[in-house]
Amino acid sequence: MRNQVLCCIAIILFGGSIAYSDVRKQVPEPAMSSGKVFLFTAKKFGVPILKTSIEITNGLSENGRPLYQIQARVDSLPSVGFFFRMNNRFTSTTELETCSPVRYVKEINQRGFLIEDKNYAKTFTFDFSNKKVVVEKKGGQEIPITTDTYDPLSMFARCYLKEELHIGRDLHMSIYDGVKLRQMVFHSKKESVRSMMFGEVDAICIESTTSFTTFGDKEGIIRIWYAANGKKTPLAMELDLPIGSLRFELEDIREY
Numbered sequence: 617m618r619n620q621v622l623c624c625i626a627i628i629l630f631g632g633s634i635a636y637s638d639v640r641k642q643v644p645e646p647a648m649s650s651g652k653v654f655l656f657t658a659k660k661f662g663v664p665i666l667k668t669s670i671e672i673t674n675g676l677s678e679n680g681r682p683l684y685q686i687q688a689r690v691d692s693l694p695s696v697g698f699f700f701r702m703n704n705r706f707t708s709t710t711e712l713e714t715c716s717p718v719r720y721v722k723e724i725n726q727r728g729f730l731i732e733d734k735n736y737a738k739t740f741t742f743d744f745s746n747k748k749v750v751v752e753k754k755g756g757q758e759i760p761i762t763t764d765t766y767d768p769l770s771m772f773a774r775c776y777l778k779e780e781l782h783i784g785r786d787l788h789m790s791i792y793d794g795v796k797l798r799q800m801v802f803h804s805k806k807e808s809v810r811s812m813m814f815g816e817v818d819a820i821c822i823e824s825t826t827s828f829t830t831f832g833d834k835e836g837i838i839r840i841w842y843a844a845n846g847k848k849t850p851l852a853m854e855l856d857l858p859i860g861s862l863r864f865e866l867e868d869i870r871e872y
Contacts, residue, residue: 650675654850655868657812660860665696668864670850672773674712682712684777686769700728708769715774717742720767722794740767740794749792761797765790776848781820800824809841811851812865818844819851 651673658666669689676683685707692702705723710716720740727733739752744763751757766774771791781787787802802824809819819841827835837856843849853864 651872653870654866655870656853656864657867658862658864660862663695664693666702666864667691667693670769670772672776676709678709678718683718684710684712684715684773686710686773688769698729700726700731702726702728702731706769708767708773710770710773715766715770715778716744717765717767717770720769720792720794738794740792742767759792759797761792762790765792765797767791768793776850781822781842783820787822798826800826806844807841809851811843812867813869814843814851817851820844 651671653669653671656668656670657664658668667689668691669687671687671689673685673687674682676685687708688706690702690704690706692700703725705721705725707719707721707723709718709720711718719742721737722740723737724734727735736753740759741750741752742761742765743750744761747761747763749759749761749765751759766789768791771789775781779787781804783804783806785804787804789800789802791798791800802822804820804822807819807821809817809821811817821839821841823837823839825835825837839854839856841851841853843851849866849869851866855862
């Protein structure tokens with residue numbers, strides 16, 4: 617059970633990074649109001665254990681620069697309170713035009729019988745002119761990065777709003793998640809997936825093998841399914857490891 621809980625943490629840290637999408641070049645980009653929220657429920661063995669949201673807000677600015685803000689919330693359900701409690705928050709501020717990250721904030725608040733107690737906040741500031749990330753809570757520690765590096769949530773925004781996904785074409789990315797810089801390659805294929813909201817849906821599935829610090833750098837597989845109808849709706853996310861799999865399913869979309 618402990619590994620299953622850690623599995624939850626791992627997919628949230630990477631959920632935003634892999635929740636990018638698009639289908640074909642002729643398909644228009646998804647319309648954005650001032651904000652959009654994707655709401656997911658995570659299940660293990662069919663039992664809901666987590667509620668997760670990913671919210672994109674536009675219309676922001678800083679020093680004259682137009683920005684997006686992407687926020688992810690991860691909250692455990694009362695049914696698993698005996699084992700663990702989790703109220704984690706992640707926020708990415710990005711350039712509007714490119715979705716390149718400006719800041720990434722992790723606010724971790726979790727405790728319980730089956731997970732390590734943690735309560736901290738860290739801010740990571742991206743300095744692309746000097747190819748580094750500055751970690752605020754570690755005395756200004758600097759992490760070298762490449763010019764095409766994204767945090768998980770800025771990658772979500774870039775690929776949901778900007779990118780294209782072609783079946784059979786690999787997508788390479790560099791992601792810094794606040795732990796380490798990861799080079800990932802996603803493969804895409806067409807599949808049919810059952811959605812909580814829409815029933816049986818034609819989708820594009822992207823998947824990548826990657827290592828997870830939580831599991832001693834052992835490898836697992838991340839899969840994301842997107843509706844292939846031009847709206848690029850993220851329908852489901854799944855983490856597949858030797859210890860089992862955890863699946864997040866989209867249950868609602870809200871706009872404001």
